Structures are given as structure tokens and as C-alpha cells.
Amino acid sequence: MANFYTQEVAKSPRIQKLIDHLFEQKPQIEADRAVLITESYRASEGKPVITRRAEAFEHILKNIPITIRPLELIVGSATVRPRSCQTFPEFSFEWLEQEFDTVETRSADPFYISDETKAKLTEAYKYWKGKTTSELATEYMSENAKLAMEHNIFTTGNYFYNGVGHVTVDYGEVLSIGFEGIIKKAQSALESCHEGDSDYARRSSFLKAVIKSLNAACEYAERYALLALDMAKQETDPNRRMELALIANNCANVPRRGASSFYEACQSFWFVQMLLQTESSGHSISPGRFDQYMYPYYKRDIESGKITREFAQELIDCIWVKLNDLTKVRDAASAEGFAGYGVFQNLIAGGQNEEGIDVTNDLSFMCIGASMHVMLPQPSLSVRIWNGTPHEFLIRAAELTRLGIGLPAYYNDEVIIPALVSRGLTLADARNYNIIGCVEPQVSGKTDGWHDAAFFNMCRPLELVFSNGVDNGVQIGPKTGALPEFDTFDKFYDAYKAQMNYMIELLVNADNSIDYAHAERCPLPFLSSMIEDCIGRGKSVQEGGAVYNFTGPQGFGIANMADSLCAIRTLVYEQRKYTLCEFADALRNNYGEPMSDLISEQLTATIVKELSAKGREVTPQEIAEIYSKVKANETSPDKKAFYQKLREDIDALPKFGNDIAEVDMFARDVAYTYTRPLERYTNPRGGKYHAGLYPVSANVPLGAQTGATPDGRLAGTPVADGVSPAAGRDVKGPTASCNSVSKLDHFIASNGTLFNMKFHPSALKGRSGLEGFAALVRGYFAQKGMHMQFNVVSRETLLEAQKYPEKYRSLVVRVAGYSALFTTLSRSLQDDIINRTEQGGF
Amino acid sequence: MNTAGRIFDIQKFSVHDGPGVRTIVFLKGCVLRCRWCCNPESQNYKIEQMETAGKIKTIGRDVTVKEVMDEVAKDRVYYGLSGGGLTLSGGECLCQPEFAAALLRAAHDFGFNTAIESTACAPIETIRMLLPHLDHYLMDIKHVNPQKHKEFTGKDNKLILDNAKILSREARHLVIRVPVIPTFNDTVEEISDISRFVSEIMPGGEINLLPYHRLGFDKYKGLGRDYTLKNITPPEDSKMELLLETAKKFGLRAKIGG
Known part of the structure; x- marks a missing residue:
């Protein structure tokens, strides 16, 4: 018998209001992060790069404007405006400078940019000429590789212009011991460094950078605590006042300390999630097995009667909304390739634990419920399916599929686990896999997978x-x-095959050049603090600090x-x-x-x-x-x-x-x-x-x-x-x-x-x-x-199929006793079906 | 496995015509000429030409049981996971009883569930050839009034109703299906009459109300034939709900759709 709660939990009225607020305005580009990192870099000229990264992170988090949006229960926003974005000139900037005047009107993912922002960015960019990862990577690449890219054999655009991202950190560790616990680990590693060690210089500056970054993150959360207290004082609605007081309390405790409740765990998770996307522009920062690392906090609070299932669901729904608050501006060509403002935060529910036992739980169902409640593209919700998956879980996932938002994606443990073992993961690690970005499997908290390394056109x-x-x-x-x-x-x-082999080698040349550039110019101490074994090895993820390292071009x-x-x-x-x-x-x-x-x-x-x-x-x-x-x-x-x-x-x-x-x-x-x-x-x-x-x-x-x-x-x-x-x-x-x-x-x-x-x-x-x-x-x-994912077609798709029947020849319309290929029907019948699809008929 | 027959289509992944995931084999030839028929190309036994999406397509081919089963067996993994299998449709599979019986038997040999969608408009001895290897009989009852039945399908319904009585005892599992056709049988009275009949031969039995749809409309043109029901439109959802309640009043396990 299933030992979990499978019923749908009701949607709080708050959620729709949060969503409405999020989508009220066109996304904007904000200048603050770019200005702050430039100030810091100007002041830290000549210091080790890892130190400069930590100082810049600290400078940003101390000074970037913060805001608590109306009715939020989970706080922490990278931008003042909802669904907007900061920019990251350390990776590349020229494309944005060139697109200042078109970025607002382009068809894929337009962003508003004010003249004031343009001016500030232009000023900041003066500093960055010649200093970006993108420029260094270009220097490193062979001429043949550059030629192949010019001729569109493959593109490495993603990491060439942006941070790498594509990682799942050890959220569970932060929830359990807090940043103070990780700081302790870094400190003790620092204490065991000997001045005479050959790598003392690198190791000690890395560890100090970790500590500085984590402290900066804690202090950033504490800024929110103060802001919430302030807002509480001015709040006239007593309910909201209480909520703000609770928010203040949460932000004073986490992420510095381990979470003492499910609510704190949610808040702590969120700070980690958004700050990773403030440190670097890399997308696909994937929450991974949220239903697993959050479960102990949920279970404890539900069993002790501290929270209701409805409130737990409301908090999860709030996180789902927040995941849509983060966006990213890309160059016009990439924006078409990644259309939809997506930052591909892949969150997965269900599956086995390290011992091979199915660990689908209440939260796995509530994750699906949350996607049904918000009906938004983030998180990219995935489900793990294997021979031992409870049938009701698969059926609930199918119910979400039926709603037609393209979620969830389905993953097969029975293939992915052995595939990862064949790449050197331990069986326990492989069983604990989650998905990064679109479809890329790896184990959280130990992997730098470089998953989206290139598009190769076969x-x-x-x-x-x-x-x-x-x-x-x-x-x-x-x-x-x-x-x-x-x-x-x-x-x-x-x-x-000879052409393929030749071009594949050039792809490797390009990717490795970019890889070196990130290690040299943009190591990420904050991210590295949550990836095993960076602290142990005394080096960042970008320099090979992770237990597992891959490059995965598609x-x-x-x-x-x-x-x-x-x-x-x-x-x-x-x-x-x-x-x-x-x-x-x-x-x-x-x-x-x-x-x-x-x-x-x-x-x-x-x-x-x-x-x-x-x-x-x-x-x-x-x-x-x-x-x-x-x-x-x-x-x-x-x-x-x-x-x-x-x-x-x-x-x-x-x-x-x-x-x-x-x-x-x-x-x-x-x-x-x-x-x-x-x-x-x-x-x-x-x-x-x-x-x-x-x-x-x-x-x-x-x-x-x-x-x-x-x-x-x-x-x-x-x-x-x-x-x-x-x-x-x-x-x-x-x-x-x-x-x-x-x-x-x-x-x-x-x-x-x-x-x-x-x-x-x-x-x-x-x-x-x-x-x-x-x-x-x-x-x-x-x-x-x-892997499988499904588009349950909408009215729009059917209209498209009328226009371009050759692309939709396999689309079947089914009713009892009859199926028809949509495109073979006459126009009037197609129209009939389109009208019925809109009504949810059949 | 070498018995031959004539089919005009094989459709995979059907989930509304019998339990689980099913493959439907459409046999060619039918004794009725229902005016609403969504597969008019199934009615004649002879192989014919039909225009579809601007191209001339040959409808009908002769195949052996083995050839059909090779195709049907490709989806065995899905049948196993869902309790699905083979459904014979048409046309009317009773027009080719040896072939149909051989297909059902072969499917059972493979371990697949079997079903037929049928008018039951054939001598009962013919139907009995199929019963040993038939798990689900999805049988159409379109009307209980013989004149109206004749007017809209070309034949009266005596044989069908008589067979229904026998099948309610002899078929392993009988489901009655009623295509709900405006101007033909979509009134509360008519559905009541059908439901009463069904509840008498099979108290508490299953009945599916299948709303009329026009998906076969183009095919009439493609065959150079006239579609005589041009002016009717599919029943509203509210109408279907009303008829569903009507059927339920007779103690039947009724639902809309297959």
C-alpha cells in the first residue's frame, strides 16, 4: 500500500495574485549587477582571480537593491522589477551593446531597457574590453575550430557567451548545516593548509574566497530580514504584518543556519537557488531532487502538526512562482534557440534512493500539484519512472501532461542508472541522479557536467x-x-564518418578552449562551496574541483x-x-x-x-x-x-x-x-x-x-x-x-x-x-x-498544422471507433476540431 | 495462420475501443449502410479507390493472418502493460467469419486480449464461430424501431435484437454501443427504448453512448458518394449528459464514449 498522500491539495488564492504580479510588465534589463561588479573589479586589479570573484560577489550582495514583492512568502529577488534580469559583463557584453536598440522589439524574448540603463552599461563595458571569458576562449581556439563555427557546423554559443551553470548543488547540506556549517568546513580545511605546501597559495586563496562568498550570502539574507521588519512596521493589514514578521525571522536564520522548519527550508533553498544565478549567468541551475531533500523538514512539521498540508503546498507553489521570476537576456540568435525566457531550472520528483528503493513521497505528488496550480514553464518539472514506480504517481504525472503545458518530462531510471555507472559513477551516486537543464542526467552536489556544451548539426x-x-x-x-x-x-x-570525426575534434577544441577560459577568468567560489570535493581539493569547480567532471555536447x-x-x-x-x-x-x-x-x-x-x-x-x-x-x-x-x-x-x-x-x-x-x-x-x-x-x-x-x-x-x-x-x-x-x-x-x-x-x-x-x-x-x-516529453496540442498548434500540414502529418485525432490524421481532413472538419479543442471537447 | 482476408487499415494505440492499449484491424465489407458511417470505404467488400488529401489511395488489401499478426505483435509490450490487445473493426468482421475467427484465435495464442466492434447482423451460427476466442463483444444497437432502423441503415433490426438476447448469455463480455445520431435516435424516448431493451436482456449491463461526429465526411466525397446527413451537427455536451442520465435510469452502467 502506498504510504503517501496522493490527493490534490487546494490552490491558495495568493498564488494567482503572485503570478499576475509577475506578468504585469514586460521584463527589463537592470544595470545594478554590472555596475557593481565593475566597481569591484576596478578596485581589485592585480589580486588573484578567485579573490576578485569573492570580493565582487560580496560587493554586489551588499549593494544591489532588494525588494519584497506584494504577498510573497518566499523572498529574494535578483531584480527590482519582476521577471527581469541582471547582466554579466565578465562573460561577454559586446552582443548586448550591439543589440541595445533592438532587444526591446525583437520577436524572441524581448526585454525593455531604459536609456539610463544603457548609459550605465556602456560606462561599465569600457572596463571589460579584452577581459571576458569569451575573448580569452577565442584566443585559445584553433583557427580550424573557429572556421567550423563560422560555417555553422556546430555552435558553442552557450558557454562561449555566458556562465556555464548546468549544475545541481548539494541543497540538502545547506538545509542541514547552513552556510555556517560549510564555512566551518572551509575553515578547518584552511587550518590544515601548511605554509610550505606547494599549492598553499592557490588552495588558501580559494578557501578564503569560499568563506567570504558564503558570509556575503548570509548577510544578503539578513538585509531581507531587516527589510521585512521595516515593512511589517508600516503594514496596516495584521495578517500581512504577521507574515512579514515571519519572513524576517526566516531570513535572519537561513541560509546561515540549518533550517529548523519546512518554511525555513523553503526560504533557504530559494536563497541558494537565486544567488547561484547572481554569481554567474549560467542557466540550468537545477533544483534536482527537491522532493527528497525537502522531505525530512516536511515530514517533521506535518507529523508534529506545525504546518498543514495546505500551507506546505502554498509554500511550494510560491517557490514555483519565484522560479519564474528569474530570467536571462541572451543574444538574439541564442534567444531564438532557447525561446521562452527559460532558465531551465530542472526539478525532479520520484525515483529510487541510493539503495535502489523507491522513494516517491507526498512531496513528489505536491510538486506535480504545484505545476498544475501555477501552469508556468518553470520549474522544468521532471519525473523519474522505473519498474517500481507507484502507478498512481505515473497517473498523476499523466494528468499534468493532459493539461498541455508540456510538463512533466519522463525519465527512465532503468537506462540512466546503468548509463551513468558506465561513465564512472558509483552505483549509489547513479541511483541518486537528477536531471540538469533539458534532459541531462548527473548526480547532484558532486558533478560539473558541462552538459550543454555545444549543438552539433549532424x-x-x-x-x-x-x-x-x-x-x-x-x-x-x-x-x-x-x-x-x-x-x-x-x-x-x-x-x-571522416567529416564527422574531423568536425567532432574541432568541437572538442572549441569546448576545451572555453573550459580553460572559465577556469582562468571566472572561477565561482560560491557555487564551489556546495559541490563536493572543491573544499577538499582546494580548487573551484571550474578548475576541476568536482568529484565528477564531464563535457556533454549534443x-x-x-x-x-x-x-x-x-x-x-x-x-x-x-x-x-x-x-x-x-x-x-x-x-x-x-x-x-x-x-x-x-x-x-x-x-x-x-x-x-x-x-x-x-x-x-x-x-x-x-x-x-x-x-x-x-x-x-x-x-x-x-x-x-x-x-x-x-x-x-x-x-x-x-x-x-x-x-x-x-x-x-x-x-x-x-x-x-x-x-x-x-x-x-x-x-x-x-x-x-x-x-x-x-x-x-x-x-x-x-x-x-x-x-x-x-x-x-x-x-x-x-x-x-x-x-x-x-x-x-x-x-x-x-x-x-x-x-x-x-x-x-x-x-x-x-x-x-x-x-x-x-x-x-x-x-x-x-x-x-x-x-x-x-x-x-x-x-x-x-x-x-x-526520456519522453509530450505536447498535448493546443488550438494554436492545430492552426499551425493547417498552415504547414507537412510538419504535422503524424498528428492523430482520436475518438471511440475512429482515428484520423488531422492533416488529411478537409478544412471545414479541421476547423470543427479546432473549435472543439478550444472547448476541451471530445 | 495462412487464412487470408481483406482489410483496409491497421491502427495502433487505440485506447477507447476495449481495455488497455489496442491495435484495431479494420476488415472490409459490411451488410449495413448506415448513413452516418465514418468509414464508408469499409462498406464494399471489393477493393476500391478513394481520394484523400488530393491523392488517389487504394482501399483494401488481401492479407494472411500471419501478416496481420506480425504487425499486431509489434505492440505486445504495450498490451502486456495495459491488458490490451487486438480489436477487429470494420466494416463488419462477421462478413469474413473464418478470417476473423482465425485472427482472434491467433491473438489468444499470442496472449493478447481480443475484442470486436460489430453490428451482430449475421446468423447466430456465424457469430458463434468467433465467440471461443473473443473477450469483449462491443455490439452496436442503433435503434429498436425496425422501420427507422431500416430507413437509416438499409436493414431492419430483428436479427440484431435477437442476436443481442443470445449474446447477452453467450458472449464472455457484452458491451452495447449506441451511436447517438441527431434526427435518428437522439431523443430521450429513443434512448429510453434502447436502454429498456438492454436492461431487459442484460440487467445492469454496460452501454456506451457514442456522440455522432463528422470525421468521415470527407471520405464520401473521396469515394464519389453523397453524404445524406450534411445538415446535422454533433450533439451538444448537455444533450449527451441528458441521454446518459436517461440510460442510467434503467440501471445500466452507462458512459459517454468508448
């Missing part, structure tokens, strides 16, 4: 095979041979490459219907279809460059003419018919995602072209590389930079996301796509795989819908899939 190296390593007129890859030389499919496939486009290589193998080498040269011509000409804007720009630039190289001057008018010609891409009727026939033949081939064993096993092999070579490499922190197979939403912008592919995909259109089948090509229903995707090797992609499915709400209706869904998740996991 389609681009195939383009290089067709061009013998040349892209837009530049030799960026190895010369793998002219097309006629590939007289067998194996030779062709080997050329692809590849994407597997489905496109599997379908593409299958098409080549079948049509060129088996049926001999087409030659490679004909394929190359069709790809170059985008199968005779008009070119996308971006690709037209690139091609025009290449043509103009070639003309100029020949000594010809090209007038702007001529450039415009070239561009419009390129874009229209007019071809002769004969050629057009030929391309059309080719695409029809490609379309008729079996595709990944339809439970066809041969195709799926081939896709498995194609994934190895990325996952296996990476395993050979190590990073500067003494850790290994391991692959992830997922994008965030980068498959769209990076697809825009990708030419036509032999699977019939047109230039500039999105590539397949994660391990999912290419959009609209899995037409045999959800079980068939699950069976296909599970045939990939998820264990080797130990930095995470991402499988995205779309459902119409009709599929999840009633208990039978939920049970069917649960069976689908368990069935995929039984076949060793790693």
Missing part, C-alpha cells in the same frame, strides 16, 4: 561529403574525395541523417535509379524549390565573393539581382520534373519512426557516428566527453542554416529534434514511433536523449486515456528508451 558534415569539404567556397572540412570515387555505399558512408538531426543515408543507399547503390551527382545537383538546387532567405543570403555572398576574387566589381543593384535570382531558384521544366520524381521516390522509402526494424537499426548506427568518436576525448578538468542527443529549440534556427538533405528535406527547414523521427514522417501512431526510437542506443548517449511526442487531447481523455498513456511510457521505457 546534417552539415553530409553536405561536406557532397562538396568534398567545401562550404560556400571555403575548404572547411577534409577532402574526402570526389563523388564518382564512392563506388560503394560503404565508401560514401566512410566519407561521412548532436541532433539523427532522423534526417538516417533517412538521408537510407535514401542514398537504396536509390543510388541498391536500385541504381539515381547517381550521387544527380543527388548533389538536386540538393544544391533545393529540389527545384525556392530558397529560404538565409540560404539565399549565404549563396549570394559566395557568388559575390567569387566575382570579386576575379577582380569584378559588383554593384549593390547587381547584388540585389543575384539575390532575387538565387531565391526564386528557377529551373527548367525538365529539371523540375526530375527533382519532383526524385522527391517522390525518396518519400516512398520507409522512414525512421514507423517501427521498421531495418531502418531503425540503421538509425542506431548513424547515431554512433556522433556518440562514439566523442568518447575518445577528455576535458581540462580531467573528465570525459560523452554525447547527448537533443536540441533545445535549436533544431529550428540551425535547420535554417542547413541546405537540402537527401531525405527530401528542403533547405532552411527545421531538422528533426532530438531522437524524435523527422516531423510528420512517423505515421504509424505513437507506439510505432516509440518502438523505433527505443531501438537507438540510449545508454551511450549518457548526456541525455530527447524524445518529443505530440498528442491531441482526445488521446488522453478519461481514465482509459491516462492508462493508455501510462502504458505507452512504460512500454517505451521497457524497451530502454531514456
